[in-house]
Amino acid sequence: MAAVHPGGDPGLGTSIFIFSPRPMMLALSSPPQPRPFLKWAGGKGRLIEQYRPHFPTTIRQYYEPFLGGGAIFFYLVGRFKQAVLADVNPELVNVYQCVRDQVEPLIQLLEHHGHHHSHSHYYDTRAQTELQISLQRAARLIYLNKTCFNGLYRENSKGYFNVPMGSYKNPKICDRTTLRLASAALKSTEIQCESFDRVLKQAWHPQDFVYFDPPYYPISATSRFTSYNRYGFTPEDQIHLRDTFATLAERGVQVMLSxxxxxxIHDLYQGFHVRPIQANRAINANARRRGKITELLITSYPPR
Structure with missing residues (x-):
């Protein structure tokens, strides 16, 4: 507070007091960020802080050939102009395409599932294997994903989803905000039902970034969850993936793999940059084998 006297004479006239309040600090909140709308075994959401120092500084175009829950894609949104996302699971690809292109009618279908959710509704929905309308198939997969045991996607040999219902008291079947943010993030993406090696025809630029998150190689003879669909992922597939990784690296493309x-896996990727990552194992038939484990993060480029 300062006193000002007319005419500059402190003895004359009436003092005028000017208050100088402290500058107001405006709270600036960050815009909401897109995030996965599916629960996914092996999803990388909890590992991003460990991955973050190893992402390329410049990305021209992003490729993710094993899409799954898409945690890395959603984290990197804004750092590239275009992305190509792919998976061999046609139902998963259909879900992403519907979220991108028809999110509002999809939300309506999910709200219907949420209103009718029950033991009988779950198994009736799971048995609907012949749905022809893409939106209905997408809503079915998301509903089952949100209400099944452990959020685990698994198919039998005929390609039918076969996970039992989980014991959630109040599952969030329709997360409208998350779906709308995901839809906006997916607008500039190409979403394909393709094998991982399709990326060899697409990624050529040294600032392209390819992230591979394949079904993991089993670490013991009793490891069972090495693929979530009917096709499986064999040691020969792992070798073919390494060859694809190496071909991209020879072109100068930036490649990362988990x-x-x-x-x-150590033997396959000799000569590349291999580092351990601490992770949690959430799915194992033996509860004592769940918990902290070490995974590998492999890049074609040196650490920053």
């Missing part, structure tokens, strides 16, 4: 910390 996999098991085991001798087979």
């Amino acid at each position: 996999n098991s910390d085991c001798p087979f």
Whole structure:
């Protein structure tokens, strides 16, 4: 507070007091960020802080050939102009395409599932294997994903989803905000039902970034969850993936891959940059084998 006297004479006239309040600090909140709308076994959401120092500083175009829950894609949104996302699971690809292109009618269908959710509704929905309308198929997969045991996607040999219902008291079946943010993030993406090696026809630029998150190589003879669909992922597939990784690296493309910390994977990726990552194992038939484990993060480029 300052006193000002007319005419500059402190003895004359009436003092005028001017208050100088402290500058107001405006709270600036960050815009909401897109995030995965599916629960996914092996999803990388909890590992991003460990991955973050190893992402390329410049990304021209992003490729993710094993899409799954898409945690890395959603984290990197805004750092590239275009992305190509792919998976061999046609139902998963259909879900992403519907979220991108028809999110509002999809939300309406999910709200219907949420209103009718029950034991009988779950198994009736799971049995609907012949749905022809893409939106209905997408809503079915999201509903089952949100209400099944452990959020685990698994198919039997005929390609039918076969996970039992979970024991959630109040599952959030329709997360409208998350779906709308995901839809906006997916607008500039190409979403394909393709094998991982399709990326060899697409990624050529040295600022392209390819992230591979394949079914992990089993770390023991009793490891069972090495693929979530009917096709499986064999040691020969792992070798073919390494060859794809190496071809991209020879072109100068920036490549990152996640996999098991085991001798087979170490041997496959000799000569590349391999580092351990601490992760949690949430799915194992033996509860004592759940918890902290080490995985590998492999890049074609040196650490920053």
